[in-house]
Amino acid sequence: MVQIGNLQFNGTPLFLAPMEDVSDSAFRLICKEFGADVVISEFASSEALIRDVKQTQEKLKFDDKERPLGIQIFGNQAASMCEAARIAADYHPDFIDINWGCPVKKVTGKGAGAGMLQNIPLLVDITKQVVDAVKIPVTVKTRLGWDETNKPIVHLVEQLQDIGVQAVSIHGRSRSMMYKGEADFTLIGKIKENPRISIPVIGNGDIVNADKAMYVKQHYRVDGIMIGRGAIGNPWIFNASKSLLDKNKITPPPTVQERLAVCKKHFELSIQNKGEHYGMLTMRKHYKSYFRELINFKEIRIKLLTSNSLDEIRAIFQEIEGKYITQT
Ligand SMILES: Cc1cc2nc3c(=O)[nH]c(=O)nc-3n(C[C@H](O)[C@H](O)[C@H](O)COP(=O)(O)O)c2cc1C
Known part of the structure; x- marks a missing residue:
């Protein structure tokens, strides 16, 4: 059983990854219909939320049929992240997800997204303040680390669990890899080997078909699978993965x-x-x-x-x- 707050999942829950301009409400509903267990909104800037920017507020809206759903926020200041989390919580999502993984320079340059992987104490401090600011579960989505020489993810997950984060999803790349090279699940597997870790660990990166979902589950023992680009124009990937993971059955591709x-x-x-x-x-x-x-x-x-x-x-x-x- 995989548990995030009050949410409980049998088997391996499949997550639709948050994707700016892609995983909006319409696409989330489509993915839900084809077997996604959990969906997450596109990221919303905490600074824009506290300034009532209408376009950003629109990103917080969802249909009840999308549940369970997380709203994702990003930023670099504790006060605005806490306020943004409270604003997002007023829309009654099932959880708040903090983005500590976005590699885009515009975001990391200000220390938000993956930028915060260069300052782990501050990352943990802001995350704790957000956890304390809202009553619903808080999860974190991040990467392995900043670059090849700086991959603090194994110890970071311990710290995040200790301050009350209820699940982590980890993209198996460092920030400096952006989207290049191949996602590496080795350290994600190490987190799963750590007896101290009890929160769900969701594996993400290059899972583009059911076989890869099965491979990542079997080799790295992740609790859940998160799929991004592999679901674009291909929401069937969720049912196909579920069928392979749960029943060892191959699903024919859509006509x-x-x-x-x-x-x-x-x-x-x-x-x-x-x-x-x-x-x-x-x-x-x-x-x-x-x-x-x-x-x-x-x-x-x-x-x-x-x-x-x-x-x-x-x-x-x-x-x-x-x-x-x-x-x-
Ligand atoms: C177009 C696009 C937009 C994205 N936007 C977000 C985002 O808003 N928040 C986030 O945490 N990750 C975002 N990501 C990263 C994905 O959630 C995911 O971590 C990454 O694409 C790796 O997974 P994949 O190989 O299954 O696509 C985005 C990725 C893409 C391709």
Whole structure:
């Protein structure tokens, strides 16, 4: 049994990773439908939240069907992180997740995200203050460390557990790796070997299919699996992973018809939530993956990526149906 606060999971819970501009409410609902056990919001800047920036407040909204859900915040000041956590808690998520892993210079340069991995005492201090500021569980998402010579993750998780953090998800890269190279789960496995650690440890990084989810579970004994890019245009990865992990059963990949149907549903949800303009822009991040297996698709893909009208996009979906489904 894996437990985060009052949340309990049988088997290995599967998490949809927080992804800016990708894991919004529409995509979270789609992933939920296909077996994600837990979803986490896109990161919200604590400074923007305390200044009532509307665009950031929008990121905190979710549908009850998405539960269990965590709202993720980032920042570098204890006072604003605590205030942001309280603001987020007012939206009644199941937990607050602190981002100590974002590698982007704009964020790390100010000491937020993975930037704080260069100052572990401050990271632990701010995290403790956030834990004490809210009544709901607080979790942390982070990386192995700052760079090749500085990977404090094993001891850091002990410290985080000691101050009341209820779960950690760890991306198996250092900050300096950004998204390059391969995620390395060795240190994550070491955390799981540490008898002091009782909080769930969620493994993340390059889990792009059910086989990899199984490999990470079996070799590193993680309590949960977090999937980011592997779920883009491929929410089926959750059910496929669950079926392999829990029943040792291989799931057939989705048909083109299923891919199109889910893409259309995702599109309509996106428009409903964000309006025409932003809904259409957001969907551009997903088309390539939804239709990745289609041959001679380039021309249609370009149309999908350049069209600015709902009717045009819906007509392109029909074209895909005519070209790749009706005739097969
Ligand atoms: C487009 C994109 C946006 C991301 N935004 C966030 C974010 O807001 N918060 C966060 O903690 N991580 C963010 N990440 C990192 C992912 O959550 C995840 O840790 C990383 O992509 C590795 O997992 P993966 O190989 O399964 O994608 C983002 C990653 C991508 C690709």
